Amino acid sequence: MMRPGGDRVGDDRTEAAVTDPAYNFAYLDEQTKRMIRRAILKGLAVPGYQVPFASREMPMPYGWGTGGVQVTAATLTPDDTLKVIDQGADDTTNAVSIRKFFQKTAGVAVTERTADATVIQTRHRIPEHPLTEDQILVYQVPIPEPLRFLEPRETETRKMHALQDYGLMHVKLYEDIAQNGAIAKSYAYPVKVSGRYVMDPSPIPKFDNPKLDMPAIQLFGAGREQRIYAVPPYTPVVSLDFEDFPFDPSKADHACDLCGADTSYLDEVIVDDAGGRMFVCSDTDFCGERRDAGHRGAMSPPDAAVQA
Amino acid sequence: MTPLLQVTGITRTYGARIGCRDVSFDLYPGEVMGIVGESGSGKSTLLNCLAGHQRPDSGQVVFDTRADGPRDTVAMSEPERRMLGRTDWAFVHQHARDGLRMGVSAGGNIGERLMAVGARHYGDIRGQATDWLGRVEIDTARIDDRPAAFSGGMQQRLQIARNLVTGPRLVFMDEPTGGLDVSVQARLLDLVRGLVRQMGLSALIVTHDLAVVRLLADRLMVMKDGNVVETGLTDQVLDDPQHGYTQLLVSSVLQV
Numbered sequence: 001m002m003r004p005g006g007d008r009v010g011d012d013r014t015e016a017a018v019t020d021p022a023y024n025f026a027y028l029d030e031q032t033k034r035m036i037r038r039a040i041l042k043g044l045a046v047p048g049y050q051v052p053f054a055s056r057e058m059p060m061p062y063g064w065g066t067g068g069v070q071v072t073a074a075t076l077t078p079d080d081t082l083k084v085i086d087q088g089a090d091d092t093t094n095a096v097s098i099r100k101f102f103q104k105t106a107g108v109a110v111t112e113r114t115a116d117a118t119v120i121q122t123r124h125r126i127p128e129h130p131l132t133e134d135q136i137l138v139y140q141v142p143i144p145e146p147l148r149f150l151e152p153r154e155t156e157t158r159k160m161h162a163l164q165d166y167g168l169m170h171v172k173l174y175e176d177i178a179q180n181g182a183i184a185k186s187y188a189y190p191v192k193v194s195g196r197y198v199m200d201p202s203p204i205p206k207f208d209n210p211k212l213d214m215p216a217i218q219l220f221g222a223g224r225e226q227r228i229y230a231v232p233p234y235t236p237v238v239s240l241d242f243e244d245f246p247f248d249p250s251k252a253d254h255a256c257d258l259c260g261a262d263t264s265y266l267d268e269v270i271v272d273d274a275g276g277r278m279f280v281c282s283d284t285d286f287c288g289e290r291r292d293a294g295h296r297g298a299m300s301p302p303d304a305a306v307q308a
Numbered sequence: 309m310t311p312l313l314q315v316t317g318i319t320r321t322y323g324a325r326i327g328c329r330d331v332s333f334d335l336y337p338g339e340v341m342g343i344v345g346e347s348g349s350g351k352s353t354l355l356n357c358l359a360g361h362q363r364p365d366s367g368q369v370v371f372d373t374r375a376d377g378p379r380d381t382v383a384m385s386e387p388e389r390r391m392l393g394r395t396d397w398a399f400v401h402q403h404a405r406d407g408l409r410m411g412v413s414a415g416g417n418i419g420e421r422l423m424a425v426g427a428r429h430y431g432d433i434r435g436q437a438t439d440w441l442g443r444v445e446i447d448t449a450r451i452d453d454r455p456a457a458f459s460g461g462m463q464q465r466l467q468i469a470r471n472l473v474t475g476p477r478l479v480f481m482d483e484p485t486g487g488l489d490v491s492v493q494a495r496l497l498d499l500v501r502g503l504v505r506q507m508g509l510s511a512l513i514v515t516h517d518l519a520v521v522r523l524l525a526d527r528l529m530v531m532k533d534g535n536v537v538e539t540g541l542t543d544q545v546l547d548d549p550q551h552g553y554t555q556l557l558v559s560s561v562l563q564v
Contacts, residue, residue: 052526163387167424171409173417174423177430178413178452242430 048197066223
């Protein structure tokens with residue numbers, strides 16, 4: 001199958017899929033995907049190290065996940081099943097647009113079920129459902145450099161990573177405790193990967209940090225900052241802390257008001273003007289599956305109403 | 309006795325201009341050496357070369373490390389040199405702002421070196437920070453204030469505390485009293501003298517203020533146009549200067 005421009009499509013099997021023939025498979029041309037794959041492989045070889053790559057302009061603004069989209073495009077095969085989440089939800093603008101984008105340009109199957117997906121692109125959450133060795137988790141990263149707000153010079157932060165000069169990161173945590181009595185960082189909580197590089201896990205809540213040591217491959221793409229980094233399966237990932245102020249993966253002290261789960265990460269939703277609020281799972285797929293299995297929360301409608 | 313620091317033939321040029329030329333000396337443990345000279349005489353260039361901030365064009369700086377004995381720090385790898393920079397060495401800048409993190413509280417400033425060498429117990433770090441604030445005569449209630457809220461003299465004392473907290477063996481000081489008024493200078497000098505004697509530190513003090521070296525230094529090195537023109541015991545050099553430039557320098561001090 002030839003495009004008007006003459007580029008060969010990535011795989012002959014895509015012919016069967018309903019792709020827009022104006023695009024190469026998964027939008028990017030083969031040379032670009034190859035370049036990104038090389039960066040991904042390098043990132044996997046040096047866990048936590050930020051690999052520079054030649055980030056392309058994507059048909060969406062910076063900050064909407066251009067890095068994650070490029071990594072996903074380079075990772076996808078026609079047989080993959082894609083899931084896209086934004087803050088845990090499958091149905092928000094960002095997730096819906098990116099999912100449509102790959103349906104149109106790659107023709108891959110899409111799903112909302114975490115267990116059925118082979119590639120999951122995520123913005124700011126790790127799914128509640130444990131991931132397996134057969135899955136790849138792609139993060140959208142706004143600012144890949146964990147030392148950025150402590151040291152503005154890129155030349156200096158690179159040197160600090162090279163020399164493992166990470167005292168400054170702990171100064172930040174010290175300042176938090178001195179001023180607030182506890183480490184106040186609740187998202188993008190810095191971690192040390194495989195005992196070597198300090199890494200920003202992208203703005204996931206610190207509740208998700210313990211899950212970073214997982215069987216799935218984790219890839220991080222920052223489009224504007226032109227960096228890719230990775231955590232290979234079963235790599236030790238340690239959240240930074242002090243001996244007398246240990247890391248605490250906290251969440252709202254509540255159970256989900258829709259499905260009753262008390263171990264999932266919760267969003268707080270204001271429901272009226274009188275201070276009424278409810279807590280719901282931020283992972284919509286997890287919540288939905290639990291409700292389908294018959295679990296109910298404190299504010300669930302009566303079962304009769306659900307069936308109606 | 310092994311010298312703590314053996315300097316041989318340090319030369320640093322800036323294109324055709326000479327920073328410092330063929331400087332050699334030994335510094336023994338517990339000794340304080342003053343380097344004096346007018347502006348542009350190469351004092352700071354020399355100090356930066358010795359402390360590893362600049363790379364000398366030629367020469368050796370052999371430091372007696374705790375682990376491996378005498379090592380040439382110029383030929384050392386960058387990680388090793390940085391490690392020395394936050395354990396056995398300390399550098400006190402002329403302007404406290406260059407040596408402090410202005411956006412971080414006093415306690416965080418003192419704790420940084422501790423955390424950089426692996427301290428991970430908040431209570432211990434804070435305890436040491438409090439202890440050091442006391443030793444440099446800063447009210448310990450101000451541990452969570454930022455250095456920007458401190459006076460110039462307090463900032464300089466905080467910088468000294470931040471540098472000495474890891475128990476270094478060699479301190480480089482670049483005009484530590486520059487820009488402070490005389491009564492504050494006197495207190496600072498008194499403090500530094502006390503700490504140097506108490507901790508058995510070796511120090512290299514660069515200054516153009518002869519009173520500072522008279523008070524602190526055991527030995528003196530006089531520099532002019534990048535060259536060392538006279539060395540000797542402090543009192544000997546100041547009371548009986550031999551070189552024409554040293555005579556000029558000594559006679560230029562205003563008598564009150």
